[in-house]
């Protein structure tokens with residue numbers, strides 16, 4: 028299959044007077060598994076639908092391969108989209124559903140048969156070809172919808188929250204299945220989700236969206252370790268954010284919190300800003316004071332199995348601390364005075 | 378269900394102890410009500426219809442079972458012709474009604490179209506006029522010497538036989554009944570999830586192909602439901618062919634045989650059996666077709682059909698089509714209005730002059746008709762909501778044996794054409810005298826009211842069932858747990874909460890019973906007992922009475938319109954009240 032990249036340039040889109048996409052720029056590489064991640068209402072679906080040609084005509088450019096598709100009718104784009112609801116047509120058998128796009132393309136019926144069989148084989152559901160959609164489980168419907176889309180060999184594959192209608196155990200299975208399929212077909216794929224775990228576990232790179240603006244683009248690891256703003260820091264994983272300022276004392280740089288506590292920054296760190304982002308697993312909790320430690324009080328604690336999560340009031344805010352759990356370890360009681368030591372080598376100042 | 382015996386049962390305990398248990402069943406008040414209703418339905422629906430069926434299979438002379446009547450029926454060329462005509466007219470009416478309804482439904486649900494709400498409400502208008510009332514007006518507009526043909530002849534030198542013979546029936550019926558298709562089809566179209574259509578577009582489909590392969594098949598259940606209804610209504614209708622003087626159809630033949638030859642002539646009964654069989658078959662066919670196809674496709678993350686803006690050229694086309702159709706649809710009303718205010722209207726595109734005289738004549742000549750109508754429709758609608766509420770309660774809230782049967786029996790009236798019920802009543806009640814007199818019951822006015830009651834009961838029952846479904850069972854249980862007896866909790870909690878729905882059911886039953894003709898025309902024995910619909914029919918028989926007939930028709934339209942609007946308002950207000958209650 029041919030692989031096409033997707034380039035989006037300064038895309039604006041409004042529903043009436045409300046602007047929903049406010050200048051989106053993106054470059055998705057051919058064959059890449061790309062995710063749009065963001066909270067509900069951030070404009071992910073709108074952006075995806077704009078690529079497929081649904082919704083109001085946007086301003087700006089959407090290039091699929093070399094071709095600008097803005098203003099082009101959806102049926103002329105050769106973009107494959109899998110809908111959140113699957114949108115299997117209830118009046119057609121599985122075979123007719125999957126063969127629909129080929130029939131529209133006037134493929135001879137013998138070829139349609141062969142291609143439909145191959146597509147059903149691909150999703151492991153060849154034995155269900157003659158069922159009606161309402162006789163299938165959610166997971167099966169999902170895979171039929173996928174087969175129906177890939178059978179026409181689209182230039183790119185768009186998936187809008189494909190796992191959201193499945194139950195939790197199936198979701199994990201299906202996302203691996205999706206990844207396997209994507210790798211096998213080598214299709215440039217965009218995967219929309221509000222679930223960071225889904226995005227982290229499948230995609231090569233992702234764009235984090237909020238309020239119709241792309242906040243950051245990068246691999247899951249880059250976004251987690253190097254968030255460029257507080258939204259991204261907060262949205263991916265749990266983040267403790269302490270307000271304060273960076274002070275330079277001779278050669279040493281340190282972060283001074285609102286409460287006057289000091290956190291020394293590692294030598295290489297030249298960031299500047301009013302916030303420091305600390306991940307819960309990079310903070311140690313102890314009953315005894317150490318140099319550069321933040322004093323605090325345990326407000327609450329939860330045993331989560333592999334770790335104990337403490338909520339500690341310190342540095343003018345509530346700080347989440349995850350301590351990995353080993354047998355025989357102390358569980359610090361609520362109300363205890365503690366000291367937090369942050370591993371600032373992984374901290375980000377914003 | 379409470380285990381305590383009712384006071385009546387307790388009082389008889391002494392005797393009951395000594396009798397076998399099955400002789401004195403443990404009956405509560407609800408049981409007694411159920412039995413009473415069952416007897417009523419059996420007497421007023423089952424027996425008369427069964428009577429008709431039996432007579433159809435009996436030798437008129439000996440009373441022996443025979444198929445000879447059916448053989449005679451199909452040997453008579455007039456009956457064969459009537460049969461095919463009825464079938465042809467019904468099928469063609471479905472086709473024409475589809476041609477009217479499909480564009481309206483499609484344009485209003487698929488596109489941003491500023492007149493959508495107006496069109497959808499105008500679409501209801503034909504239903505508020507009995508079809509036979511519009512028939513005469515249509516004659517004046519589309520007939521051989523009607524407005525349209527006079528103009529066509531003047532301008533182009535040819536005319537179109539819109540109203541000739543069966544064409545006239547088809548035109549009148551399809552204009553009258555197309556709303557059934559419009560309403561059902563629009564609802565189906567609106568319920569199609571947007572993603573169903575987008576998925577097809579995404580795979581390369583668009584335009585008419587998309588409509589044919591995806592949209593229309595998904596709307597099919599609604600369309601079939603509407604089309605089956607149109608088919609049955611047209612097949613059973615008596616008033617329209619009668620008024621248009623088209624007698625070679627089944628219902629008019631049944632009427633003419635019974636009214637001219639008498640109730641012992643078997644042909645009327647044979648025709649009745651055929652009418653009932655066709656009604657049941659089309660209901661059954663539409664049920665079979667729809668089974669498992671109630672595609673509720675509006676899904677999570679979706680919405681109704683995507684509406685699209687029309688391009689300028691499309692807009693002109695769409696407005697043109699809509700205006701043309703609406704003019705066509707409103708033509709009976711326009712014609713009726715002109716006729717009622719016109720002096721003489723004959724061989725002219727419009728009446729010669731305008732006057733109020735027709736209304737005066739109408740008022741003087743039809744006071745009794747109007748009084749009778751209020752009386753009959755009032756009795757029918759009152760009984761309908763009482764029985765409807767009782768059945769709804771028994772079906773939804775009790776475990777009484779055979780409660781479903783009660784529901785089915787009441788609903789079965791849908792499949793019984795008015796002519797058949799009329800014939801059944803004549804046959805069943807002609808031998809029974811009105812209590813304390815020696816007049817036969819068949820010519821007693823009360824029978825007319827009862828026939829109307831049975832005819833409207835299925836609709837009233839649906840309204841009452843819907844109303845009761847909205848009253849949470851917990852409200853009733855709460856009253857009972859606080860010590861209210863079943864009877865008091867029904868009186869104090871259930872009925873008051875159902876009032877809106879019951880009232881809406883009453884108004885609809887009243888308004889539609891007021892203009893019902895097919896059953897009444899068979900049962901009216903003297904002009905003094907005649908209701909409004911029959912009055913219109915009488916007026917329309919003579920050219921000089923048409924103006925007054927039209928005036929009375931306008932009165933009927935207004936009555937039904939007020940009824941329809943009132944029931945809508947009641948339902949809306951009730952909904953608002955209930956939802957504000959839920960919000961707490």
Ligand SMILES: Nc1ncnc2c1ncn2[C@@H]1O[C@H](COP(=O)(O)OP(=O)(O)O)[C@@H](O)[C@H]1O
Pocket residue numbers: 042047065066067068069070071072073074
């Ligand atoms: N058809 C529409 N008309 C008006 N506003 C819409 C429409 N579709 C989406 N929106 C608005 O656009 C914003 C983004 O929606 P969407 O792209 O569906 O978000 P997401 O998929 O990220 O949850 C939301 O604020 C939503 O209310």
Ligand SMILES: [Mg+2]
Pocket residue numbers: 071072073188
């Ligand atoms: Mg979405």
